[in-house]
Amino acid sequence: MDGPPPPRVPTLADVAARAGVSTATVSRCLNAPDRVQKDTRDRILEAVKHLGYSPNFGARALAAKRTDTIGAIIPTMDNSIFARGLQAFQTALVDHGMTLLLASSSYRRDLEETQIRTLVARGADGLLLIGHDRDPALYDFLARHTVPVLVSWVFDPTQPRPSVGFDNRQAMAEMTHRVLAQGHRRLATISGYTSDNDRTRDRVAGVRDAMAEVPDCAPLNVVETRYGIETGARAFAQILAKTPETTAVICGNDLLALGAMRQARTMGLRVPQDISITGFDDMEIAVIADPPLTTVRVPHGDMGRQAASMLTEMVRSGTTPDTVALPCEIMERGSLGPAPRS
Amino acid sequence: MDGPPPPRVPTLADVAARAGVSTATVSRCLNAPDRVQKDTRDRILEAVKHLGYSPNFGARALAAKRTDTIGAIIPTMDNSIFARGLQAFQTALVDHGMTLLLASSSYRRDLEETQIRTLVARGADGLLLIGHDRDPALYDFLARHTVPVLVSWVFDPTQPRPSVGFDNRQAMAEMTHRVLAQGHRRLATISGYTSDNDRTRDRVAGVRDAMAEVPDCAPLNVVETRYGIETGARAFAQILAKTPETTAVICGNDLLALGAMRQARTMGLRVPQDISITGFDDMEIAVIADPPLTTVRVPHGDMGRQAASMLTEMVRSGTTPDTVALPCEIMERGSLGPAPRS
Incomplete structure (x- = not known):
């Protein structure tokens, strides 16, 4: 840098003057860098x-018809459920020349609506949302804009x-199989809250789908709670109090399962000799559990990368892509074993 | 809802007509809801x-002189290091009537600069940034705007x-004490990368501060790596290869420590009988480790809530608050024990 920058807010013309090019070239460079030679750029x-220099948002958006900004709203930042997929999404967006602005709704519909x-209003060109469940008026609003x-x-x-995304119901049915x-014939499930959440509903439905194919299953004991380790531990205690004959607890995510495993240890139950426990997500911490957690590996990275490509294409070409389903994989590890003889 | 909404983008006048009030009242209601009676609101x-109806961003910002939007940029979403503090920050911002838009820079200075x-350009009224380390030109840019x-x-x-925030250096010195x-006199540290990161530098400095007060310590073996469980496991193996006499490994965060514990188990070392391992953060997973992890409890919730109040006040009153330091707490658990006799 040669000398202090000017004290007033710089303009496009200032940039053009300093770079020795026309304002049109600066504008083209900022909106379509590939159309400007590298040394000029x-x-x-x-x-x-x-x-x-910060491009004036309104003028630039008007000139370019897009602002190169993607918005995403996730239900929670409070643990790493959405983190890996989002990180892959963001990394791929950067490669596409887009900037990601993220909001977290704390699983609250009113907050999500404000954030949308x-x-x-901030000119996001496209939005990534988690799950389909929301007020149809919001989809109308987005279509009108x-x-x-x-x-x-x-x-x-x-x-x-x-x-x-991936088929939560099929993946959970496969785990239950x-x-x-x-x-195991006496099963229980610790699920995230199913209201306004198609992912959690699908996972519980998957457990029931698989059980329906086996005639001698006891009724499923379902406990709903907030995703977390502490909440998983409490739900596990609640299950064992109500249906002490339970031999396998199928958890709606890995945090719940880790909490259940901790509570089992506290209660003097051996995993998997006395009770089997499974998770969903295959977070990095699944393998550090003792025993390592049997869980569903969700294709977070692929999902994030494909979402970035699809949404960039939707924004830039105005086309609507086909829905994509990515495969999940069951990771069988030490926390699932044979049912104890009763 | 009585009837379908109109097909064109609705205006302030449409809202006023439907609510039976003047456009000025609608405008006042959107910018200062407290100044409008509840039934009108x-x-x-x-x-x-x-x-x-979506308020026109430019016009509204002009009228209100603020847009009720706070931006925050964190270095990574890839694990829950920043998640808890951010979640508390966002919850408190919502109480203050602000919306949070978040970006994640993947620890890349160039990305953080684009995101700022x-x-x-999107009219964020204020920004929360992690750590002080960045190009002074960026602070000048923000001051000019x-x-x-x-x-x-x-x-x-x-x-x-x-x-x-909190004093990373003092907290780590306390842990090292x-x-x-x-x-323990033969220590090693697994640290996050220290370049462009004042938090990681301060933590390593804290280890050295405490060691400087004890005359018979062996030189500190420092390994820098990316925060993560896998990377922590690899760094632990590297430490034991270079300084097999190490009796305690002080880790820069809990993920590194969990990876180190897993690798210790793989190598047949008992924690803490053969080697002690400590973390930093007190993530929820610290207590599910076996043995539970000795770590530094960071005041994530308080920090997030205070950041929300301070930044709201800065945006609304234009004042500059005093810097705040919150206390950390050492959580002594099973992963730290007496040094083995050599």
């Missing part, structure tokens, strides 16, 4: 940086809008 | 929702801008 970007409106929406973390081909194959 | 909000410019900045996760009273008090 480098000079312009140096000038932008040196002057502290805020992101639209021509903001494309991609839904993720689910697969539901009956829904009218595109999504990239593995549990039943070990001779 | 309810009618206006019903109309806003029914019509799918994007958030400013009169966007207040609050720094968090650190305490450094020599810095010119306000912050709310506890380790030394158990007779």
Whole structure:
């Protein structure tokens, strides 16, 4: 840097003057960098940086018809459930030249609605949302503002809008088949809250689907709670109090399962000799549990990367992609074993 | 809802007509809801929702001189290091009537810079940033755009801008004192990368501060790596290969410590009988480790809540608050024990 930057807010013309190009070239460079030669681009970007130039949002959006910003709203930041997929999404968006602005709704519909409106008012070109469950008026609102929406973390081909995700119901049915194959017939489930949440509903439905194929199962004991380790531990204690004959607890995510495992240890139950416990997600911590956790590996990385490509394409070409379902994988580890002989 | 909403993008006048009030009242209601009577406000909000009205960002910002949006940029979403503090920050912001838009820089300075410019261009009223380390030109840029900045996760009273955080160096020195008090003299540290990261540098400095007070310590073996369980496991193996006489490994965060514990088990070392391991953060998973992890409890919740109050006040009153340091607490658990006799 040669000398202090000017004290007033710099303009496009200041950038053009410093870079020795026309304002049209600066504008083209900022909106479609690939259309400007590299040495010119480098000079312009140096000038932008040196002057502290920030493109006027309104004018730029008008000129470019897009603002290169994608919004995403996730239900929670409080643990790493959505973190890995989002990180992959963001990394791929950066490669596509897009900036991600994220909001977290704390699983509250009213907050999510405010955040959707805020992101639209801020000129987000497209939105990534988790699951399909929300007020139809919100989808109407987004359609009227021509903001494309991609839904993720689910697969539901009956829904009218595109999504990239995985089949929560089928994955959980497959996990339950593995549990039943070990001779377990007295099952319980610790689920996240199912209201306004198609992912949790699908997972419980998957457990029931698999059980329906086996005639001698006891009724399923379902406890709903907030996702977390502490809540998983409490739910496990509640299950054992109500149905002490339970031999396998199928958990709606890995945090619940880790809490259940801790509580089992506290209660003097051996996993898997006395009781089997399974999770969902295959978080990094699943393998550090003792015994390591049997769980469903969710394709977080692929999902995030494909979501970035699909949403970029939707924003840039205005097309609507086909819904994509990615496969999950059952990771059988030490926390699932044969049912104890009663 | 009585009838379908109109097909065109609704205006302020549409909202006023439906609510039976003047456009000035609608405007006042959206910018300062407390100044409008509750029944009027309810009618206006019903109309806003029914019509799918989204306030024109530029006009509204101009009228209100603020947009009720706070931006925050964290270094990573990939695990829950920043999640708890951010969640508390967001919850408190909602109580203050602000919306949080978040970006994650993947510990990349160039990305953080783009994200700061994007958030400013989108009219963020204030920014929360992690740590002080960044190009001074960026702070100049924010000052020229009169966007207040609050720094968090650190305490450094020599810095010119306000912050709310904790003293990483003092906390780690305190942890190291506890380790030394158990007779350990051959220490190693697994640290996050220290370049561009004042938090990690301060933590390593804290280990050295405490060691400097004890004359018979062997030189500190420091390994830097990315925060994570896998990386922690690899760093632990590397330490034991280079300094097999190490009796305590002080880790820069809990993920590294959990990885180290897993690797110790793989290598047939008992924790803490053969080697002690400590963490930093007190994540929820610290207590499910076997043995439970001795670590530094960081005041995530308080920090997030205070950051929300301070930044709201900075945005609304234009004042600059004093820097705040919150206390950390050492959580002594099973992973720290007496040094083995050599």
